[in-house]
Every structure is written in structure tokens, then in C-alpha cells.
Amino acid sequence: MATEARILTGGQAVAEAMRQIDPDVVPMYPITPQTPIIQGFATFVAQGRAHGELVDVESEHSAMSAAIGAALAGARTITATSSQGLALMAEVVYIAASMRAPVVMAVGNRALSGPINIHCDHSDSMLVRDSGAIQLFAENAQEAYDLMLIAPRLAEHPDVLLPVLICQDGFTITHSAEPVVLLEDDVAREFVGEYRIPNSLLDVRYPTTQGPFAMPDYYFELRHQQLAAMQAALPVFEQMASEFYALSGRRYHSVEPYALDGADHAIVCLGSTGGTVKDVVDELRAEGEAVGLLELRSFRPLPRHDVRTALDSIRTVSVLDRADSPGGAPPLFAELAAALHGTEVDLRSFVYGLGGRDLHPEQIRAVFTEDSGAYIGLRGAPCPA
Amino acid sequence: MKEIRWHARAGQGAKTASQLYATARLHEGQSVQAFPEYGPERRGAPLRAYTRIDDKPIRRHDAIMHPDVVVVLEPSLLHEVDVTEGLAPDGIVLLNADTAPASLAGLDVRCVPAARIAGDSKFVNLVLVGALAAVLHDPVDAVADAAIELLGGKVAHDEIRTAVEKGYACLS
Amino acid sequence: MPELTAWRELPLGGVVRPGDTAPPHTGGWRTGLKPVVRLESCVNCLLCWLYCPDSAVQLDGTTFVGFDYDVCKGCELCAVVCPVDAIAMVEDDGD
Numbered sequence: 001m002a003t004e005a006r007i008l009t010g011g012q013a014v015a016e017a018m019r020q021i022d023p024d025v026v027p028m029y030p031i032t033p034q035t036p037i038i039q040g041f042a043t044f045v046a047q048g049r050a051h052g053e054l055v056d057v058e059s060e061h062s063a064m065s066a067a068i069g070a071a072l073a074g075a076r077t078i079t080a081t082s083s084q085g086l087a088l089m090a091e092v093v094y095i096a097a098s099m100r101a102p103v104v105m106a107v108g109n110r111a112l113s114g115p116i117n118i119h120c121d122h123s124d125s126m127l128v129r130d131s132g133a134i135q136l137f138a139e140n141a142q143e144a145y146d147l148m149l150i151a152p153r154l155a156e157h158p159d160v161l162l163p164v165l166i167c168q169d170g171f172t173i174t175h176s177a178e179p180v181v182l183l184e185d186d187v188a189r190e191f192v193g194e195y196r197i198p199n200s201l202l203d204v205r206y207p208t209t210q211g212p213f214a215m216p217d218y219y220f221e222l223r224h225q226q227l228a229a230m231q232a233a234l235p236v237f238e239q240m241a242s243e244f245y246a247l248s249g250r251r252y253h254s255v256e257p258y259a260l261d262g263a264d265h266a267i268v269c270l271g272s273t274g275g276t277v278k279d280v281v282d283e284l285r286a287e288g289e290a291v292g293l294l295e296l297r298s299f300r301p302l303p304r305h306d307v308r309t310a311l312d313s314i315r316t317v318s319v320l321d322r323a324d325s326p327g328g329a330p331p332l333f334a335e336l337a338a339a340l341h342g343t344e345v346d347l348r349s350f351v352y353g354l355g356g357r358d359l360h361p362e363q364i365r366a367v368f369t370e371d372s373g374a375y376i377g378l379r380g381a382p383c384p385a
Numbered sequence: 386m387k388e389i390r391w392h393a394r395a396g397q398g399a400k401t402a403s404q405l406y407a408t409a410r411l412h413e414g415q416s417v418q419a420f421p422e423y424g425p426e427r428r429g430a431p432l433r434a435y436t437r438i439d440d441k442p443i444r445r446h447d448a449i450m451h452p453d454v455v456v457v458l459e460p461s462l463l464h465e466v467d468v469t470e471g472l473a474p475d476g477i478v479l480l481n482a483d484t485a486p487a488s489l490a491g492l493d494v495r496c497v498p499a500a501r502i503a504g505d506s507k508f509v510n511l512v513l514v515g516a517l518a519a520v521l522h523d524p525v526d527a528v529a530d531a532a533i534e535l536l537g538g539k540v541a542h543d544e545i546r547t548a549v550e551k552g553y554a555c556l557s
Numbered sequence: 558m559p560e561l562t563a564w565r566e567l568p569l570g571g572v573v574r575p576g577d578t579a580p581p582h583t584g585g586w587r588t589g590l591k592p593v594v595r596l597e598s599c600v601n602c603l604l605c606w607l608y609c610p611d612s613a614v615q616l617d618g619t620t621f622v623g624f625d626y627d628v629c630k631g632c633e634l635c636a637v638v639c640p641v642d643a644i645a646m647v648e649d650d651g652d
Contacts, residue, residue: 171423
């Protein structure tokens with residue numbers, strides 16, 4: 001049911017997924033390193049191989065605003081962004097979640113300014129971590145493609161109805177060419193299916209008011225609905241991933257353990273770093289070291305129960321954050337601390353890769369052998385904790 | 386694992402060459418990765434691109450620090466950047482030049498006058514991917530096929546094949 | 558005061574469906590004046606209908622016939638925009 005592997009960048013792979021999904025509306029504003037995604041999709045539209053309405057908007061704020069309108073009118077809607085674009089869009093991402101607009105967005109993760117930088121870290125994703133949008137992280141171009149196909153099913157599920165962000169590391173994945181196997185077009189389309197939402201804004205026989213004012217007597221309850229939808233997203237994702245596995249042979253979970261059995265030291269991370277960690281785990285296992293990896297496919301919702309089950313009997317857990325929180329705890333570490341609260345796990349925090357700083361296998365090895373500082377690759381001694 | 390670093394000026398086709406060689410090896414059943422290094426993206430600026438090739442799936446996502454082969458498309462870069470930085474102990478420099486400059490003395494330098502061979506076609510990159518196939522003992526046909534797959538929509542196929550094969554013949 | 562609804566019972570996203578809201582009675586907000594129309598002067602331009610913020614201008618098909626005082630807040634916009642002075646603001650007798 002699959003085509004032969006082709007060399008595609010992560011950006012091209014996601015553009016191919018968009019061609020197969022063939023969304024009705026794509027509001028777009030270019031920004032590096034997301035641009036190849038939208039550029040690729042626009043090329044497919046120009047060639048007549050995709051049929052969506054491209055809406056050239058004047059900013060990412062407008063891109064998400066247009067996306068909400070389109071999605072709630074009854075059109076399957078996809079957009080894409082990075083870094084400052086996501087920052088400018090942020091207030092509208094919250095509104096998309098609260099209006100339960102199942103917008104799918106491809107994110108090429110890139111450091112937030114400043115200083116201005118175009119390379120990868122996860123600070124842009126972390127900026128919208130509380131928005132109510134689902135965030136799934138891909139390790140490589142194949143996963144970015146696969147998760148992009150799963151995204152509409154997850155977003156549009158009646159128990160979920162939330163925006164879904166498919167995150168891939170900027171440049172490291174968006175611009176890196178790797179073997180990618182695509183589903184056949186008709187198989188992908190059938191998997192994604194028809195777009196359905198509970199109330200279309202264009203349904204004149206059943207007119208609704210959407211996005212109403214909510215005073216203190218109702219705001220709390222409506223926000224709590226988003227929390228419930230996030231919790232529902234975990235089993236829905238497993239179900240969609242299971243259906244996708246039947247088609248592709250590639251199985252995804254919200255948390256993915258690697259060589260965790262019998263491990264006494266595990267790394268937890270997001271995104272492309274997981275692949276590099278797997279290589280190091282294999283090397284160290286071959287040397288007799290009991291090390292492993294827990295890769296989070298889903299950052300929002302954070303699969304707290306599964307994370308705890310996977311890690312609560314492991315002696316040392318080192319969390320690699322590709323984002324920092326000056327004056328606070330790095331975001332992924334804070335999540336792990338909450339998930340493992342009350343266990344005996346020795347939990348350690350490492351920050352790496354900010355602004356696209358490379359992370360090499362030797363540095364990951366040093367985390368496992370307890371020879372690494374908390375800020376991996378930082379020149380000069382870190383300021384006192 | 387084989388790791389290759391490409392040096393060129395932006396616009397000279399190093400990124401294409403990195404992906405093209407990867408495509409050829411993918412078709413021969415290997416796992417591959419190809420990625421450019423993005424700095425100031427201006428035509429003429431020094432640029433690096435990378436290709437990884439392995440028999441097992443490539444999972445790591447970091448830059449290549451110790452390349453087995455460095456391919457230099459633009460000889461004037463020798464005065465600007467250290468193209469041998471981090472070169473593996475038995476590493477090879479594949480250089481677009483008639484003879485190796487004194488600055489690379491003591492290294493395994495393979496020279497291909499790619500600009501002259503390419504002539505009017507300007508396919509310096511294709512001549513060098515052909516030469517790289519000879520250096521790595523890979524079949525030249527797979528490289529030529531991959532070049533036609535990637536560029537054949539815009540350029541005559543025999544022109545592409547000729548450039549690749551001439552580069553290969555130089556070092557085989 | 559209606560009973561406040563728990564989060565599970567609320568429509569998703571707070572969507573307001575047909576019939577969800579109580580009929581508005583903004584007529585009670587008037588503070589002394591109400592509009593009246595002299596239909597013999599009205600040219601049926603419907604500017605009042607266009608400007609009225611509360612849909613208080615009643616039409617029979619496309620013909621202006623009067624005001625719905627249950628929702629008219631007495632804002633005077635209709636009287637101001639009327640090009641033929643057919644609408645006057647008068648003492649509100651509480652009708």
C-alpha cells in the first residue's frame with residue numbers, strides 16, 4: 001500500500017501530506033523555516049494536484065484568524081508557521097482552541113527572538129503550551145509526514161475538536177533530506193476522510209453564535225471543557241495511530257520508550273534529538289550500560305500517567321529541554337517533575353540546543369555518564385543555580 | 386557510515402549534489418541523509434552541505450564533524466575557509482583543480498579539473514559527484530540515474546550523464 | 558436567576574444555539590423618551606431599519622410599519638438618521 005522510499009526534506013514530506021489531505025482552505029504567511037511547507041503545497045495547487053483555497057494574508061495573526069473562520073464554516077483548514085510567526089499568532093491560537101476549531105498547523109520549530117535567529121529550538125512551541133492546542137513532535141521527516149496525516153483525524157474527532165500542531169525541528173528536519181515512504185494518495189485520502197464539525201457557521205437552517213462572551217460565571221467551565229478534550233485526545237490518538245499502523249506498518253504512541261527495560265538511567269526528550277539519543281543508547285547498551293530513552297511524541301496533552309508508569313522505577317532520569325525558562329524550571333523538566341512527583345526518581349535537568357546549537361552523540365554520552373553540565377555546550381561556567 | 390562534506394558558494398549546486406548522491410545510494414539500498422548548513426543565504430557566500438550514507442537506518446540529527454570525504458566545488462574557498470577542518474584521519478579531499486595546492490600537502494587530495502571538464506555545461510557539481518562515485522567505489526550508473534531523476538526535467542539527459550561519467554572516468 | 562450549568566452540560570465552546578438565549582427585553586432600558594413615526598411622512602428609505610442597533614424597527618415585508626418597544630432602548634439613532642423628520646422622540650408613557 002506504500003510507495004517506494006523517496007528523498008524528501010521534512011518540509012517537502014509535510015507538503016506531500018497536505019497534497020494528499022487536500023484541505024479546503026490554507027491561510028498562509030511565509031516564515032523560515034516553515035516556508036518550504038507552504039511553498040511546496042502552493043506548487044501542488046498551481047499544478048492542479050491540490051485544490052484548496054490559498055489565502056495570502058498579511059500576518060500570522062490573520063492566518064490563524066482566517067483559519068478559525070474557515071474551519072468553523074465547515075472547511076478543512078491547514079496552516080503552518082515558525083517562531084515569531086507563532087508568537088504573533090499566539091493570542092489567536094488560544095481562541096482557536098476555545099472555539100474548538102480543528103485547525104491543523106505544521107510548525108517548523110525555531111528559536112524565538114531575540115537575538116534574532118532562524119535555527120531550531122522549542123521556545124516557539126513552549127510559548128503556546130497552555131493555549132489548548134495539541135502538540136505532537138516528529139523525530140524525522142517520515143514521522144512529520146505520518147503525524148501530519150493523523151492530525152486532521154485527531155483534531156476533528158468529536159471528543160477532541162482542538163487545533164493540532166505537528167512540530168518538526170527547523171532546518172534539522174524541515175531542510176534535511178531523508179528517505180520517506182508515502183502512502184498511496186487514495187489510501188491517505190480514505191484514511192483522512194470527510195471533514196465534519198458539529199455546527200457550521202454557514203448552516204442557515206441552524207444558525208449559531210460562536211465565540212460568545214463568557215463572564216466569570218461561565219469562563220471557568222468553558223476552559224475546563226478544553227482540559228477534558230485534551231485528556232480525551234490521548235486515547236483518540238492511540239486509536240488513530242493504530243488505524244494508521246494498519247495502513248503503514250509504522251506505529252506511534254504518545255510516549256515511546258526505547259531500551260527502557262531494565263534501564264537505570266533514561267533520557268527524556270522531544271523532536272529530532274531522539275534519533276541521536278537512540279544511537280548513543282545502542283552504543284552504551286553494547287558496552288553493558290543500562291541506559292534508555294523515553295521519547296515524548298505528544299507534548300500536549302502530556303501523557304502524565306504513561307510517563308510515570310514508564311519511568312517511576314528508573315533510578316535516574318535526565319530531561320533534555322530545547323527551551324529555557326529564565327527564572328523558572330525548563331518546561332519539559334517541569335512537566336516531568338509533576339509527572340514523577342512522589343517517586344524516588346533522581347530527576348535531572350539539562351538545557352541544550354538553543355538557537356540551533358548542535359547536540360552531538362559525545363555530549364549525550366556525557367549526560368549518561370554523569371560528566372555533563374546542566375547547560376550542554378554552553379561556553380563558560382553556568383551562573384549559580 | 387560514510388560522511389561527506391561539500392564546500393561551495395551558494396548557488397553552485399552543492400545542496401543539489403548532496404541530495405543527488407544520497408538519492409543514488411538510497412536507490413542502491415542504503416540509508417541516507419542530506420542537509421545544507423544555513424548561514425547568511427546569499428549567492429556567492431561560502432556554504433557547506435552534508436551527506437550521510439550507512440547500511441543501517443540513520444537516526445542521528447547532528448552536523449558532520451569528522452567527514453570521510455570533503456568535496457570542494459570552488460577552489461577559491463581554500464583561501465577563505467578551512468575545508469579540512471575535522472577531516473577524518475584517513476580522509477580524502479576531492480578538489481576541483483588541476484593540482485593540489487601546497488596548503489593541502491600531506492593530505493590525500495584527489496584533483497579533478499571539474500570546471501574545465503564541465504565546460505559550457507557548467508555542471509561542476511555533476512562532474513564532482515561522478516568523481517566521488519569513483520573515490521567511494523560506488524557504481525557510476527546509479528549516480529547518473531539519480532542526477533537525471535533530480536535534474537532531468539530541466540536539462541538534457543545525455544548532457545547530465547556525460548558530466549557524471551567524465552568525472553567518474555577521471556578517478557576510476 | 559437561571560441555574561448555572563456545569564461544564565459538561567454546556568455546548569462545546571459555548572456555542573449559542575437557536576433558542577438558547579432568553580428573548581431580549583431591552584425596552585426596559587429606556588430612560589424617558591421613545592421614538593414615534595408619522596407614517597404619512599415616511600418615504601420608506603429604511604435607514605432607521607439599517608441603523609437600529611436592536612432590530613426594533615418593524616417591517617411588513619419591506620415596508621416600515623412601526624417600532625417594537627419591547628426591545629427599543631430609546632437611543633434616538635432612528636430619529637437622527639431619518640431624512641424627512643418622520644420620527645420624533647416623545648415622552649415615554651411606559652407603553
